[in-house]
Amino acid sequence: MRLEREDLLRAYRRMCTIREFEERVHREFASGGIPGFVHLYAGEETAAVAVCENLQPGDQITSTHRGHGHSIAKDCDVTAMMKEIFGRADGLCHGKGGSMHIADISKGMLGANGIVGGGPPLACGAALSARVLDNGGVAVAFFGDGAFNQGTTLESLNFARVYDLPVLFVLEDNGYAESTSSDWSIGGNDPVRRAEGFGIKGEKVDGHDFFAVYRAAQEALEAIRNGAGPRFIHIEFTRYYGHFEGDAMTYRPPGEVEEERSFLDCLAFFRARTTQGGQLDTAELDAIDVEVRALVENAVAQARAAPPPAPETLTTHVYAAY
Amino acid sequence: MSVKSFRQAINEALRDEMHRDPKVVLLGEDIAGGMGARGAQDAWGGVLGATKGLLNEFGRGRVFDTPISESAFIGAAGGAAVTGLRPVAQLMFVDFFGVCGDQIFNQIAKFRYMFGGTAKTPVVIRTLCGAGVRAASQHSQMLYPVFTHFPGLKVAVPSSPYEAKGLLTQAIRDDDPVIFFEHKAMFDDTGEVPDKPYAIPFGEARIVCEGGDVTLVALGRMVGFAKTAADRLAKDGIQCTVIDPRTTSPLDTGTILASVRSTGRLVVIDEAHPRCGMAADIASLVAEEAFNSLTAPIRKVTPPHCPVPFAPELEDAYIPGPDDIEQAVRAIVKERADA
């Protein structure tokens, strides 16, 4: 693995953008500006960024209901994303999808998903396209610990294996599916062994350590691009906010989040690692923080001011041809 | 009798029936919540709190939180039903039927018929439905016509807290599989609900109000909207009968036909998609059975043929409301006056 200065700065900027975006959405939701349901990715930034930093623009990803981080990591426009979350006409999906269906097909971001386990089969399909079109592309399925028990996910592992499809399965284990602990819900309690049961090589990594996730993703994707077929990564971290905005999280002991945040913050970890090693200095990271704050602030201002979709658009986009 | 919310009415029916019959068990994702977690148990009580408190009362031996594996636990509810339990499973949102469709449509629905009447499948699948909370395309559908399509399934669509408790009680006591639709925008609606258990028989419509000019048939959340429209129209001298079939399968065709034979006009209001929906189904019933009584064309009030959108402005335009119903009624009353 060789991460040059620019790579590190880019990765930090992405993770920072996700964090700032989510914390801002958290506040905007609380003040009533955002309709519907939002699920925040704060605390899980390494997965999206470390994996997507190893992708090419033509590679494809499938996401989950917690999809803002994947979108930002796959280079979706932050302002258009914010507009979508506010339900605006010129949002990424013209206000039709919202947070739970945010997508940018042109960027290889095949959509946040309202169905738990909806993504992995689609990722297999994207991998099949890459195979048939012979474009060298790979697909990544991001999914949660809860989704790891959905039939669609397990069928996809097998399907990818029997055809050696170029898919990376990324299990984002944030400890909970809604209020249910992943220690309980994942029978056997050993996701890597479960993947290996399907004949898929897997690895478990500490999700608070960008470098660990980066290395695992790089290795897996290299193998996939070399024709090894599907790979699996189990990433462990913690969710900073409720399952959705408004969840009181009483199933977590008081102080659990605060405590984990205090020593398991991937951004703080990244800063410490890169500055102590002398690769980056604090001032340039601080500058990124400021820059990102302005970017997100501007996105919110634009989203607030943007017009809603025109009523006539209600029935557009149902079919490609009528 | 006291005033209760839709949520409380459901909770009460479940609690009463669990007390009455030890074979009643609950299955679903986070129906208690906190499974395997280090904080509070019963942390959720279901996504909208309808099963809150039942864990404490009945314990983990009757209240089963499940992994996110709908095929497995909805199917298991069916398997438990044919082998002696009366499971009430929760399919959190009806939109998720796609990940467990086979177990519902090919297994649970058909056991009795395929096995020549030897099987009994007393399972209830409670499920959230309906638009109006900005939950977008995969969490807002009103899919009862899909389930009504399948012989073997019974389908209940409560329109008030009173109906919710009585229909759910019947659903649990019923020996057939019942899909029970709970409109998420109605959970805080309140109404008079008897404290004692009671069952509302399936296939018996409720006549919400009576009037001689037009018959309005509406389901679920649309019943309240139809009543609002009827009240407004009454001020202009147009008298409507509002019928709430309460179950789409079995369907109380008798009450609908009798009313249309006396009013001569029908408006059907359905929050489901318009194609192959209940509005079309009821319209065809009346066209076939009461054509000669009709004095005006049948009108259907439904959303347009598109998925449920996210943006509030679009979703509000999507959902049929009292104004749409009023317009439809005025149009067919006028048509006769013009003739």
Ligand SMILES: Cc1ncc(C[n+]2csc(CCOP(=O)(O)OP(=O)(O)O)c2C)c(N)n1
């Ligand atoms: C098929 C299906 N079942 C249930 C749900 C409701 N639901 C939404 S998110 C969620 C929990 C998902 O947990 P996990 O996969 O761990 O993802 P996380 O929320 O932790 O990111 C559930 C049960 C759904 N959207 N789709």
Ligand SMILES: [Mg+2]
């Ligand atoms: Mg999770």
